[in-house]
Amino acid sequence: MGHPHVARLMGVYEAEEKLSLVMERMTGGELFDRVVQKKVFTEEDAALSAWHMLRSVSxxxxxxxxxxxxxxxxxxxxxxxxxxxxxxxxxxxxFYKGLKMNEALGTLRYTAPEVLHKDYSSGSCDLWSLGVIVLILLGGYMPFACETDAETMRAIVKGSYSMKPARWGHISKQGIDFVRRLLVVNPKERLTAKGALAHPWIRQRRGGLGDFVEGAELSIAQGFISFAKATRFRRACLQLMAWSLTFDERCQLRQAFVELSESHGGVVKKKDLGELLKDRICDMEGKPCPTLMEAVAMLDFGPNDEIRYSDFLAAMMACTDFDAREGVIRATFRRLDANGGGYISEKDLQGVLGEGADVRGIISELPTRHVIIARSPLTTRSLSKSSWHT
Incomplete structure (x- = not known):
C-alpha cells in the first residue's frame, strides 16, 4: 500500500515463531485520543478528518x-x-473483488449490518464504519452503544440510532445528511467512498490545494522528465530512496499528489498528469514543451497507466542533488545488499524488485563496468555512479 493517508510498511522480518513488521513512525497519537481531548469536533475539523479518512478508504x-x-x-x-x-x-x-465474504468480524459498535448478516461483497462496510466515526466527531457519543452486545447488534441491523437535538441543533443540514447517507442499512443505497468525497459537506469544507500545485508544477515537470530518461536500475533505486525524504519534504510533495489523485481513488492517471503539465509548462513560444510531453509519453506505469505515491515520490527524487546525500545512497545500498556481502548480486536485485522484474534487462542497461555478476559486483561507490549518471 502506498498513499499519503496510509501508514507505510517499511520492512518485514521473519523468525521461526514471529513475524515483525516495521511501520512508518507516527508520533501524533490516535484519533481516539484527540476525541477524548476535544469531546466534539467543529464541523470544519470533522470534515477535514473525514476527508483524510475517505481518501485512505477510497x-x-x-x-x-x-x-x-x-x-x-x-x-x-x-x-x-x-x-x-x-x-x-x-x-x-x-482482497474482496469477485469474492463474497461471510465473516462477521471487527469491533461491534462500528460493524455494518451486512457484516453481522455475514453477507457482503464490497467495501461498503467501511463506509458504515466511517459514518459511525463522523457521528462521534460531530455528536460526541457512540451511536450504537446498548447495554448488551445482543441489543447493540439489533440496533445496528435496524439502523436504529438517534441524533440528539442538544448535540445536533447547530450542525448544518449538509453535515447531518452526510452522516445519514453513510449509516444506511442497505449497502447498495449507502454512499461509496467516491460519492462521499463528492458530497457537498466534504467539498465545501475540505479546503483547496490548488495554490500549492500552481507553484509546484515546474518541479513536478522536472522530476518526471528526469525519471523518464533514467535507466530502469536508477528508477528502482529512486523507488527505494523515496522514503528517505525528510518529513517536511514529504509533507510538501504529498499535497501535490493528493490534489492530482483526488478523482482517481488515490492514484494519478498518466493522461491527467500530461494534461496538467501541458497547460502549465510551455516553451518560449507559449506552446506545450515537447521535451516534457515526450517524457510523459515515455513513462510506463503498467497497463492502467496509474502513477502511485511511491512512483510520484521517486520521480521527485530524480531531480534532487544526491551528491550531498551520501547517507541516502548507503541506506539504499544496504537494502539492495540483502545478504550483507558488500555487493549487490543479480539474486539480491531479484529479491528486492520481485519475481516479475526483468532483472537481466535492468542489468543490461548499466555501463559494462558495472554489470552485476559474482565476479564483478556492484559496490556502494559504483551504485552512486551508475544510478545517478545516465
Whole structure:
C-alpha cells in the first residue's frame, strides 16, 4: 500500500515463531485520543478528518482491499499538533473483488449490518464504519452503544440510532445528511467512498490545494522528465530512496499528489498528469514543451497507466542533488545488499524488485563496468555512479 493517508510498511522480518513488521513512525497519537481531548469536533475539523479518512478508504478500495475494522483507534496523526491522518493496521483486511465474504468480524459498535448478516461483497462496510466515526466527531457519543452486545447488534441491523437535538441543533443540514447517507442499512443505497468525497459537506469544507500545485508544477515537470530518461536500475533505486525524504519534504510533495489523485481513488492517471503539465509548462513560444510531453509519453506505469505515491515520490527524487546525500545512497545500498556481502548480486536485485522484474534487462542497461555478476559486483561507490549518471 502506498498513499499519503496510509501508514507505510517499511520492512518485514521473519523468525521461526514471529513475524515483525516495521511501520512508518507516527508520533501524533490516535484519533481516539484527540476525541477524548476535544469531546466534539467543529464541523470544519470533522470534515477535514473525514476527508483524510475517505481518501485512505477510497485508495484501498481502488486496490481491491476492504478494511473491515475501521474505528477511531485505527487512524493516527503523523506528528504532534498535526491534523493529517493516516490509516493503520490491516490485520482484518481482505482482497474482496469477485469474492463474497461471510465473516462477521471487527469491533461491534462500528460493524455494518451486512457484516453481522455475514453477507457482503464490497467495501461498503467501511463506509458504515466511517459514518459511525463522523457521528462521534460531530455528536460526541457512540451511536450504537446498548447495554448488551445482543441489543447493540439489533440496533445496528435496524439502523436504529438517534441524533440528539442538544448535540445536533447547530450542525448544518449538509453535515447531518452526510452522516445519514453513510449509516444506511442497505449497502447498495449507502454512499461509496467516491460519492462521499463528492458530497457537498466534504467539498465545501475540505479546503483547496490548488495554490500549492500552481507553484509546484515546474518541479513536478522536472522530476518526471528526469525519471523518464533514467535507466530502469536508477528508477528502482529512486523507488527505494523515496522514503528517505525528510518529513517536511514529504509533507510538501504529498499535497501535490493528493490534489492530482483526488478523482482517481488515490492514484494519478498518466493522461491527467500530461494534461496538467501541458497547460502549465510551455516553451518560449507559449506552446506545450515537447521535451516534457515526450517524457510523459515515455513513462510506463503498467497497463492502467496509474502513477502511485511511491512512483510520484521517486520521480521527485530524480531531480534532487544526491551528491550531498551520501547517507541516502548507503541506506539504499544496504537494502539492495540483502545478504550483507558488500555487493549487490543479480539474486539480491531479484529479491528486492520481485519475481516479475526483468532483472537481466535492468542489468543490461548499466555501463559494462558495472554489470552485476559474482565476479564483478556492484559496490556502494559504483551504485552512486551508475544510478545517478545516465
Amino acid at each position: 485508495y484501498i478500495h481502488h486496490e481491491g482491499v476492504v478494511r473491515r475494522d475501521l474505528k477511531l483507534e485505527n487512524f493516527l496523526y503523523d506528528a504532534p499538533g498535526s491534523d493529517f491522518l493516516k490509516l493503520i493496521d490491516f490485520g482484518l483486511s481482505k
